[in-house]
Amino acid sequence: MLSESERRVINVCDELFEETLLLTESLVRAYSTLGNEREALEIMEAWYRQEGLEVNRVPMRQSILDEMTGNTASIEARYNVMGTLNAASTGAHLVFNGHLDVVPAEPASLWTRAPWEPWRDADWLYGRGAGDMKSGIAAMAMAVKAVRQAGIAIEHPLTLQTVIEEECSGHGALACVKAGHAGDFVLIPEPFGATLVSGQVGVLWFRIGLDGVPAHVLDTSAGSNAIEAIASLFGALKSLETEINAMPRHALYQGMEKPFNLNVGRIEGGDWASSVPAHASLEGRLGFPPDMAVEDVMERVRRCVDEATADLGGGISNLKVDFHGFRSEGVVVDMRHPAIHLLGECHHDLTGEAVTSRALTCTTDLRAFHVHGGVTGTCYGPVAENIHGIGERVNLESVRHVLKAYALFLCRWGRETPRDDTLAQGR
Template sequence: MDFATAWDADLRSFADELCRFETTAGNEAPAQEWLHERLAEWGFETYRWEADAETLAAHPSFPSDPAEIETADRPSVAGVLEFGDPDAGRTLVLNGHVDVVPAGSGWEGDPFEPRRADGRLTARGAADMKCGLAACLFAARQLEDVDPNVDGRIVVESVAGEEEGGIGAAAAARSNPYPFSRDAAIVGEPTDRRPVVATEGSLMKRLRLAGRSAHAATRWRGESVLPAFERVRQALEELEAERAELVSHPLYEAFPIPWPICIGRLEAGRWASSVADELTAEIRVGVAPGETVDVVEREVDRRITEAVAETDVDCECERFSIQFEPAEIEPDEPVVRAVQSAMTARGHERTDPRGVTYGADSRHYVAAGIPTVLFGPGSVEQAHFPEETIAWDDVLEAGETLATAAEAYLAN
């Protein structure tokens, strides 16, 4: 019996119910407790952990002030299945995050009431990444159902706070919540069912410019921050173009802008009839695999300082929010080969590894010495998008491929 025949109805019900939970930042607990109960009901050995803010504050991804890291009542949960002699074989983690970004506007219905039409599921989190998490869980159940003649363990993780830097995954990577080691991981992010072995990092900077106010009728007496900001914008645009030429990586050649610099938020001035004497901009800078956030930050700071040096505007530029270090593993890692062999067995033609311009929880596991590949249903183009949707056949196919890959990994 194939995966779709065996699990379609149960997987549909599970995914729909999971999508009904409004698991925005800090609100993951009800869904996690529900999922913990399902894992126990289905015979998994269960685990639960919460991150420690002081520990995360020492992590380069997070703010240095523990008070800025919200960890209370944000559990991560996991279920473990063991096969044969588990200590004689490998341990594979199938990871997904339960948190979602706020729904925002542009929805035709309730974002947290799943809708199905034309073979697609629409809901906040459908693609990013509750269906990927569901596929991981049911892949493990499929593997248990066939009772493979292998030794090892499958761990299914549902972590909290991925959208805020990977709170649950960072805690699991730094302080192993299990009484056994982990050999590899697959994160079920929406990769269009392609294996991803490189994720881009990102630097988050907040720029503040201060000039001098004056009445609009005598604006020549003031010092507007807008010309200085335009100099900064042009400097960052030039830096982005230079980095696209100078910083190369074979997995990123297809991207028109491999290391994007995005000014995502801008606020300036106080009143229409006053010279704009203050400006705040929030900037996201892509960091290539093989680079570090620190090195890229120094160049960004230098360009900004030079841009405003010949103006009378004061400038401050500091980190804020979460920093994502890039991550990469070798394409011939056993876990990557297992995914590729499963894809081949399922008739997939495009099994070559890819790089992506976003970050993921995989970086925490890679930093801990756990080779991790991304593979899951859906497209990142639907992530954080109104009317977020996923093709249900992709979810079923991903579940089958994950189960085949897990069996292949444990068998070697």
């Protein structure tokens, strides 16, 4: 049941809904692909200052990148931005975390409008990042404004984190965690709908390169075709995917046909159409169970490639496997955690229905908090379609719902959430 003060907060959420969409649209216009996140960061920093939050920039430190041995864009002057309230309070520390970076919208010619120019049509807001996850960031920010504007004081520690590099490494959220900003519970507005995320797979990015022997096309047999050789590895990699999916699984993934997916997302090779290509490379992504170690998966990829070497043909040399970007462990969320229960109650009181949960076949920044910070959290966000695809869009009413759910969660966090020691036991 909603109290009178909570109903007042919900009414303010309705009043702020258009402002929430306008903030989303301004973030979509800031087309924040890898290395180009500055404008989006500045929009959120300005919003934090406008609302009286303490602003902190958390730099992307080389030491963290070296530790994770992942690839990243140049870290020169790159950072994440946070808005905080009551940092000195001894209450349970709630963290909202959202990523500002987006994947490229190419080919832009397939969009009906420029993907970095947001537009609304009926019940949807379109544009790259509208769903993944700029509308969720706008909702988490406006939820704070709604609670305060309704006259309810937020007295517990609260941090709003807007981070970069979620789409390629997770180093932005990791930098915040390593800098001591993990909090006691994290809520991430990924666009999977008003459902609780109960777990996620591990993810490994890999790169395979090799050399062939160049030759003139007047006699292609005089050379060794590197592109054909690299393409011949697809079968071996698909067999590895099948092998991993056939292994015993955590209960979260028992009902899924193929939760651990391989994707070969990039291939390059050759120099000239009339020359046998002398070099080629591919980059891929492989999902794996949450109870499997990253090192185990890396070894399986290496072994898979080694065993396929004999079928590459003569003249192929310098075969190399390396790992870049994601090297992310899986996550199993403790669904008995008191904050999970509290969020479920908020969902029920807004919808009249019990909240559902789902395990993801992808990864999110939950991994940084769970694995490296020892902090429980979940995702609960708007409904989006075509994320990473053409015509990405977010459902407007789902944004309104998430705004209200976050605001109600904020209201109840301070008075119903146990202190730090109890939260730690819930981890």
